[in-house]
Amino acid sequence: MNKIKAAIVGASGYTGAELVRLLINHPHVDIAAMTADRKAGMRMADVFPHLGGLELPDLIKMDEVDWSHIDVCFCCLPHGTTQQFIASLPQNVRIVDLSADFRLKDIEEYAKWYGDEHRAPELQKEAVYGLSELKRDEIAKARLVANPGCYPTSAQLPLIPLLKEGKISTDGIIIDSKSGTTGAGRAPKEGTLFCEVSDAINAYGVGTHRHGPEIEQGLSEAAGKDVIVSFTPHLMPMNRGILSTIYVSLEKGASVDDLRSTLDQSYANDPFVRVVEEGNSPATRHVRGSNYCLIGVFADRAPGRAIIVCVEDNVVKGASGQAVQNMNIMFGFDEISGLTQQPMFP
């Protein structure tokens, strides 16, 4: 099979570097172009010395890419700058967008949470939300896939099947998420300095984080009615990983075992999502560096309630790995191509 040609736009951030790590071993993809406007002209190895052993194209500006022979564009631009860029791409290029710009279906929700009018509403309608396991058919046909946020992936993978099957209540869902610091990006900020993050934890965006509406969009679609969740992200001293602890009420007649078996069946044929055995507690170290998502289901001490623990690597399944998985689906490759690295522990 001829290899397809991929461009990585905004390659100088952590998700860009991670795409390189994954794609470089992908059997069907060549990295044909990488852009980073402020670092144009530099070698990727100068920006990311851990990639110094690879043959890679140098970083160029976005407008220097010859899109005529690019098959897929991974777009890692900041939120807000993405819409016009994607609108400018020729039709031959299929896109996996890692920004938040095409995730929210409701343009007004977008404007409310991201502070600006959406500048490509037609594209917005066309975009497919790329939660790989649950949107496979739509993704396969899509030209533009909106890659899900890191927190929403960890919340929706366990909750959507349970809501679809009516096993849990739509009321009072609590999602308490703990994230590694890669999620904050590579731009220098006081709050993500080593000395501020290490040996500490704090909540942020309490009640106001933009991933709240993204989660609710997916859960509401699954439940067939509006779902409002409580969602609190936390920043902790960990490079990679998200652990979401999710508190739910069982619907009448449903048991904790039902939750586990519903999830087991939903993901029985999925290579990356796994429900761990009863009594086991998934940890982020079990998925570090891999595209896996592990789900644990526990009875709560409060009757009629259950606790679900979901872990992923936020840079892989929560970003670049799911992006590659979506590309695999879009181009008809084996879904695990380029994603066979096992977790790195310790």
Added chain:
Amino acid sequence: MNKIKAAIVGASGYTGAELVRLLINHPHVDIAAMTADRKAGMRMADVFPHLGGLELPDLIKMDEVDWSHIDVCFCCLPHGTTQQFIASLPQNVRIVDLSADFRLKDIEEYAKWYGDEHRAPELQKEAVYGLSELKRDEIAKARLVANPGCYPTSAQLPLIPLLKEGKISTDGIIIDSKSGTTGAGRAPKEGTLFCEVSDAINAYGVGTHRHGPEIEQGLSEAAGKDVIVSFTPHLMPMNRGILSTIYVSLEKGASVDDLRSTLDQSYANDPFVRVVEEGNSPATRHVRGSNYCLIGVFADRAPGRAIIVCVEDNVVKGASGQAVQNMNIMFGFDEISGLTQQPMFP
């Protein structure tokens, strides 16, 4: 003022070492004896080299202590071994017990959660639960104070005033706690090795942790009726600190501002508990090494709900610091004596 004489029983663990760190600068206390049965005969500086600059008594066995001139005993023995030891102490010795043995008032609850009959039920009746700010009068008169658990301290300090004042519902209280690894103690275990804990997080004791009933005991007393909570502790790569994220429903007529002002007023005169200003998010690094407890109150995105974030240093306010605070109350010392160290950041 003459100094009182303190004994630290079970001094070879982290809470024992922390008592030394705090008491060594206490104006009214001399450390007169320290025990550690398996390390008897050793110098404390050999067990804890960071204390090498201090004049301290050598470690001896419990039965080598001359209790006749000891005024206060800090008991840091493992759960279960404490009851008979404390029962054997002469009446002149007042006790702050850092184990869980005298925390649960209900002997049957104790047996259920700790696996053995309680062997000192009379003492159990006499023991005062040492949540310093909320039990000051009882503590002042007590001979035996049961020092609260680390998680229960972080949950009860914010919740008890709100339940007492009827500001929040007794239903559906969720306590999601993240703890530093000191909480697991110094005994070598695979699960607390550096390589297992670092760069990772996991939940443990989900739905079954022994601090659940301890929290419920305090909340039920405050509410005047049985309260059942969801409580999930997490182990994370941090030496010290607990952050509890608490999800509550407002009672009718109560607002998020009411929660903040209720807590503000409750702790207005307390040197160690502080409600942070609106919009600020308390972090464990803000209290590291100190006896402070910080509380943040946030509106939830779900209407009628609020999120409370509470941080403490689990080794200080969650253990040895609160123990010293309780001793100060018991002996009529200034409550901040020995506890004036400010947080260490970074």
Added chain:
Amino acid sequence: MNKIKAAIVGASGYTGAELVRLLINHPHVDIAAMTADRKAGMRMADVFPHLGGLELPDLIKMDEVDWSHIDVCFCCLPHGTTQQFIASLPQNVRIVDLSADFRLKDIEEYAKWYGDEHRAPELQKEAVYGLSELKRDEIAKARLVANPGCYPTSAQLPLIPLLKEGKISTDGIIIDSKSGTTGAGRAPKEGTLFCEVSDAINAYGVGTHRHGPEIEQGLSEAAGKDVIVSFTPHLMPMNRGILSTIYVSLEKGASVDDLRSTLDQSYANDPFVRVVEEGNSPATRHVRGSNYCLIGVFADRAPGRAIIVCVEDNVVKGASGQAVQNMNIMFGFDEISGLTQQPMFP
């Protein structure tokens, strides 16, 4: 090509798990047996949950392995227990031994540093020291390869070519090494608990570490005369990685540029060893999870002296990765087979 069959003996430690991570994607190897005497009967996924997504044989006892159809044995037993086991293996099995038992050529040196007589001196003579890049021809023909220690790999790769070419003095070589905590293994010990290691560093085995004579053996062979080094290992809060800072005196006529070019030429055709460009400083994060070794060469402020910085991942190039590389050489596979994972950063 038919796949060869590999056994991993002593698979329940970190190096065993890492062999699985690497071999599972190796195109020419099947993992046919894994042993762990105390954990026999368990699934690998129970011992290492991060491997839960793989089809693997269960752990068995060493004497339960049917060696008749095993081609290669990776031996990860503790030092001292390895000799008799390897002596008992049938001749059809080729061995990569990750212990120290066959590294020192001089039996008396072994006895002196490891505290016991060597129990398989004939095998000792036969064993080839598996520093892949520098012993390729001997490794290819060997039945028993002694995989180098983690520190010795980081010291010998830069120093041996320089000594061979007479560019540096044999006197006063100083090797100051900093290691991640995986090097201390998975057996629970107080000294490797999270709270003891995190936010700290200490030297250990100062002047007495067993890797000293191993380093000297290699350097002496290269120099053609006895070399004595100063070597200090340090334990630091890092999962993986060794950084060795090496201080050397230039031989007359040699310049710092000569050192760099000598190393550049020595490793010009080696896929895993790379001399970084002048002015760049290799960091352990540049090789995390990969089989790379990076070397930086710097002029010292003291005239006539140079400083060399060498980094590797101690679990990969310093242990399991080099073991796989040696197996590749022994069986005539492409040397990078199973080792194409790029470094994981962050």
Added chain:
Amino acid sequence: MNKIKAAIVGASGYTGAELVRLLINHPHVDIAAMTADRKAGMRMADVFPHLGGLELPDLIKMDEVDWSHIDVCFCCLPHGTTQQFIASLPQNVRIVDLSADFRLKDIEEYAKWYGDEHRAPELQKEAVYGLSELKRDEIAKARLVANPGCYPTSAQLPLIPLLKEGKISTDGIIIDSKSGTTGAGRAPKEGTLFCEVSDAINAYGVGTHRHGPEIEQGLSEAAGKDVIVSFTPHLMPMNRGILSTIYVSLEKGASVDDLRSTLDQSYANDPFVRVVEEGNSPATRHVRGSNYCLIGVFADRAPGRAIIVCVEDNVVKGASGQAVQNMNIMFGFDEISGLTQQPMFP
């Protein structure tokens, strides 16, 4: 005793915050003014929430301070900006300068290493190098004390007595130092982000770090002749702490025991410097948060050589703690005033 009034200039960095932590419990000092030009008007608690429990003056601009009633100024300005500011202070103000501006006696060395002409050469002559234990008499009389650098403190405290007594050679001294990340300051930079520092180590400024000449100045003075050292600093994932591993050659007739006893005697009456017992290895966790400096002395495996390990907390003994110690000496206070906090472990 009346309290003296202290001003902290440049209080918004880590050393400024640490001065507050120490001085707030100092029996003889009031913090009367704190400046931070870019954060003037803010409360210190907004810049450093861990200080939120204290009564402190708000941050103001440097030119808003009324110097007429200030007794001592702690100057924490960046290198280069300090000279003119200090030259402008009235004579009633005594100064402890934590910058590097007055450390190098030789104005040309300063210009060479810091890139600019010195703008206050007269003050430079007057300034006393504040290595507390070794310059006590001069410090007591000084108006301007140049507080030593963090690395130079850890190198000079062990080496100066040995050079003075002629126990070690002036040739081939190697200082390999590992530092916590506070040393890099609080200004956001890519290189000190959590994800770049954690789980990693790298050398920096190899052969070119500015603390090299500062160390050599002190050692040359002690030896009575020019000393050139090899010095390599490393950045590692630790908030606080420096560990310097120092390699030396014994002078003829000197033994490793001589080194230990020389150091023991030199510091016999010093409360903060301690030579640990033979066989013990000092770790940074043994001094965390305290003003202690611990020194270990080891025989090297290379005959005639020794290895010295020195640890300190870079923010305390390496910066703000030594600054307070110097102020104590200058004003005739007990040298340990404000510095009685014991190390915080874990």
